Amino acid sequence: MEITRNPRHSERGPANRFTGSVRLDEIAAPAEPSRLRLYSVHFAPGSRTSWHRHPHGQVLHVTEGRGLVQCEGGPVEEIRAGDTVWIEADEKLPQPSAGRYPPHGAGARTFMTPLGLVEAAADGTTAEWDALVGDDAYPAA
Known part of the structure; x- marks a missing residue:
């Protein structure tokens, strides 16, 4: 058993993966053989976020605020504190660029903090990142 008493440092979300002010707190990254990663964003x-996908899917659990989530080609869904979203790794998407996964982020006038639980790939990566989502394509911008 390992207890982490103090949260690790908070990092600014990289500009090539996030639009706007985003902070990432890695809560848990157990040693191998586990590949689970838990973040508070x-x-x-x-x-x-930009468009992206997680090799083994992702669980989002909103702890504070309200925000939006969307799979490419699908409807924009509002999510709020208490909601949990499961995003499949192999979800079939109707667009030709299937395999890209949702941007998610805060509403226009609200903050949002979800916990994100992912399983890293064998090489340690947790996401494949794609294009940023412009203000014209994000309803809360």
Whole structure:
């Protein structure tokens, strides 16, 4: 058993993966053989991820605020504190660029903090990142 008493440092979300003010707190990254990773992600109003996918899917659990999530070609869904979203790794998407997964982020006037639980790939990566989502394509911008 290992107890982490103090949270690890907070990092700014990299500009090539996030639009707006986003802070990432890695809560848990157990040693191998586990490949689980748990993050708390703090989105300021209007901020969001780029298009991306997780090799083994992702669980999002909103702990604070309200935000948006969307799979490419699908409807924009509002999520709020208490909601849990499961995003499949092999979800079939209707667009030709299937395999890209949702941007998610805060609403226009609200902060949002979800916990994100993922299983890393064998090489240690947790996501494949794609294009940023512009203000014209993000309803909360």
